[in-house]
Amino acid sequence: MPDTPSASPSPSSSPSPSSSPASSPTSPPSPVTGPGDAPPPPSGTGPHTGRPAAQPGPWTAVPRTETWLTRIRQSPSGPIPVAALWSALATGVLSALLLGDGLGVNLLIVAVPATLAAYFAALAAGRRVRPWTVVWGIGGLALLVVPALRDAGWPTFLAVVSAVALASLALHGSRSWRGILFAPFGLLHSIGPGLRWGWRGLRERAGGSHGRVAPALRTTAVAVGLLVVFGALFAGADAAFADLLGSLAPDVSVTDGPWRFILFALGLTGALAAARTAAAPLRWDRLRARPGRPRARMEWALPLIVLNLLFAVFNAVQLTVLFGGYDKVLSETGLTYAEYARQGFWQLLWATLLTLAVIGLALRWAPREGARDRTLVRSVLGTLCLLTLVVVASALRRMDLYVDAYGLTRLRVSVAAVELWLGFVIVLIMAAGALGARRARLPLPLPRAVAVSAAAGVLAFGLLSPDALVAERNVQRYEETGKIDVGYLDGLSADAVPALDRLPEPLRSCALRDIASDLDAAETPWYALSRGEARAQSILAKRGVSLQGYACTPGIDGERGDEFGDDGGGSSNY
Template sequence: MLADLRSDPPAPIRTATLCAALATGLLSMLLLGDGLAINLLIVAVPAALAAYFAAQRAGRAPRPWTLAWAIGGLALLVVPALRDAGWPSFLAIVSALALGALALHGSRTWPGILLAPLGIFDGVLTGVGWAWRGLRERAGGSRSGPVLRAIAVTVVLLVVFGALFAGADAAFAGLLGDLMPDASLSGGPWRVLLLVFGVVGALAAARTAASPVRWDRLVVGPGKARGRVEWALPLIVLNLLFAAFNAVQLAVLFGGYDVVLEKTDLSYSEYARQGFWQLLAATLLTLAVIVVALRWAPREGERDRSLVRGVLGTLCALTLVVVASAVRRMDMYVEAYGLTRLRVSVVAVELWLGLVIVLIMAAGVWGARWLPRAVAASAAAGVLAFGLLSPDGLIAERNAQRYQETGKFDLEYARGLSADAAPAVDGLPEPLRSCVLTRIADGLGDESAPWYATSLGESRARQIIEERPPRYDGLGCAQFDEETSYR
């Protein structure tokens, strides 16, 4: 199957591509061993250049969507540089890899969007051999062969003897300062592995850009068209069920606290917790129903197309009310119990699902050719916004505000937040402030990482702790936790 999807064999690798891949490996070896922050973006730049040079040699000019994917992927790598929390950074890195795969393949269909990352693994298997053949050709007598050998020997000598001298003399190591990575021999095998990882990754990206797998050639045909009654009756009944539920939501959920108590005999928070997960599942199932319905929709003429638009458009509109109800329920629950990582994450997912439904409605009016790329772009934009928003900082800020209003605060949960929460925690009264900041300070440790491996969130937290050191009192924190906890 892959043989049918492959492009023509790539042209011989360019010297510029080889140099960019080597630069990626060296930067990976020198920068990535101390943690992830702005160094990840620094390493990604020469890897992107290697792919650009390879695509240029293959005659692939950058298109608007290609540039959008590439710029979006690099923008996502800013998140680890800003946030100390690992979970938004992980989402950003995974999303950046996905956008990079889309930029390399130029995919525009659903199979292309979903399968593009698999093409990178194909490039890993073939990229090294492609580069080796290029090196052998250059070493066989071309003018660039001696130059490449001289550069390789120079780099090896600088790295080896620079590491030895820096490890032998503290004054020489200090001369390099914090602007240079650690040049000692500690962790040597790990740094060699990072070198290999960087070179192979850059070559995989370049090989994919030079000859991508054409996933768009995979054609998923429509299902067998059903009759109007067979297709429309279940969906119309489903629409009526959605309409009845939404009518109850408008009358009960948005009517206020007194209405909730009167209609359900539940507390405000119990009512909110009872239904959010069911509504999230209902939103996901609705998207699945829409996909299945479109596959087997009647399509004999304009009347059938109008029927499909009307029935599915109504279902989408009613589902948006369900999305709003789910978000409102979570807001009620947060008012009662505070904000957590799980709660902010599922609300973000629910809002994105609502956006996908809006995009589906727009595709029903203006055509669906652009829909796969729009959905992928909206997901990447959501992950970027999620990281820039600083979830841990938002959680700490919201819960600090709730403490001012109600006197309730989950101290144990707040102490598990990352350094991104430090600015919001700094405004809390004592001993609450010290109880939280002490745990953050313990997590940061005494020694800071190099500038290229330090996030902005960590830097701000260290500054706050240095200017106003926390005064920890274990007994006082335990007593305070019992007085303020709502558990």
């Protein structure tokens, strides 16, 4: 009803003979209200009393104002499926048994039941598996191959974080910039609701008439008990079987109980959160940003044209240097060859990042209603992108010169990889502008293309084995110049062992001593052992490490100092 009826009765509202016997002929009838109507004001209020009508209370059923969270939030259409519940439980058990000894192929093993939990929940909710869901899911699982192959911690960390991000995209099905960026937060949002959803489903099935959960738990307990009893008997009867069983079964002790319980809780919580997200994801793509107010043509175009001129002058100098003008430039600046290469890399990296921000702001404010405006936007921003690619090439050339002078380090290979990826993002922006991705609905729109390129870059970075690349480049430099920083190389991971094994003694043993001690001290089971660690153990088992009669020092080659940095800090500095 559009209006709230008053407390005084009207002739048309008097009770009829067919009304309920409970209705009193002397009292006014209760007005009929719909689900969106406010209740009538109490007696003694309203326009006839001279006082303001009572306002609705905080719990009154009034029309609800939609917020951004209610716009994107959903609820599961039903209870958690039994298959998803068992898959989440399997994820928790495998996490407790396998993740306590390190990271390797065990991450892939744990990810399988977690993926199944999300799949069963999405299937029960009526969601279809789309091509992009498969792309994100396979990409996330592929990233988890990196810990199984490489021992270095930093590529493993990037791969695991990127795998979680791709899993979030697979669960949400996002396609816009907001969906790509905020999808991991949607997975975090589902932690609490996922636990409650799983607990309600467990209670409903445990207390139902069929009682399927309790018999399944009893069956599982009986099977585990039989395996433990007869496995112990067979292990005591045959030493070879005992060795095989010991190498395959996780080593679980009573002292590890709290840590294993934490891993179980984390695995179960993560699987339930993934299942809850798959059943009712946050629809980030429903969020709409307020469009920017178009600026006058000269107001936005003139600053960008001036910026293009500045880029053109800078790139002209860079091209002169790249084509052999170093001697003149160095004589005028008073810098050494390596100092000139080192000086500008970070500035050029920041220039690339700021250029991307400038392009984003220009696309928000530049008018594109008419054909002339769209042509101007593409021309100015396309020129800026082309000039920025020259800046990227100059930065990478400077890094190459600096590595030739000082050697390769983890930081240098990392920032060079980031600069290379930023250059690829600029190419994607140029392609989107040239082909009109928004209007032509290309198969690979820009937000998804950037996400795919980032995931592919992280995967390639991990498979490339940066620690092995650092060791290989420094060994080659030693073979050419006789200069090497052993104090930095002995801090690399086991991935560097094959390259460092080519060094002559005592450089070889000095570079491998810390790696060998870490490998000897860790009795890593098969599921937490990476391929890099296994290969390093095989190499060190054949030749070993011996430092008898020799004490390793940081500058063992006698070439430490200015050759490794203008501050004498060695290659461990930038």
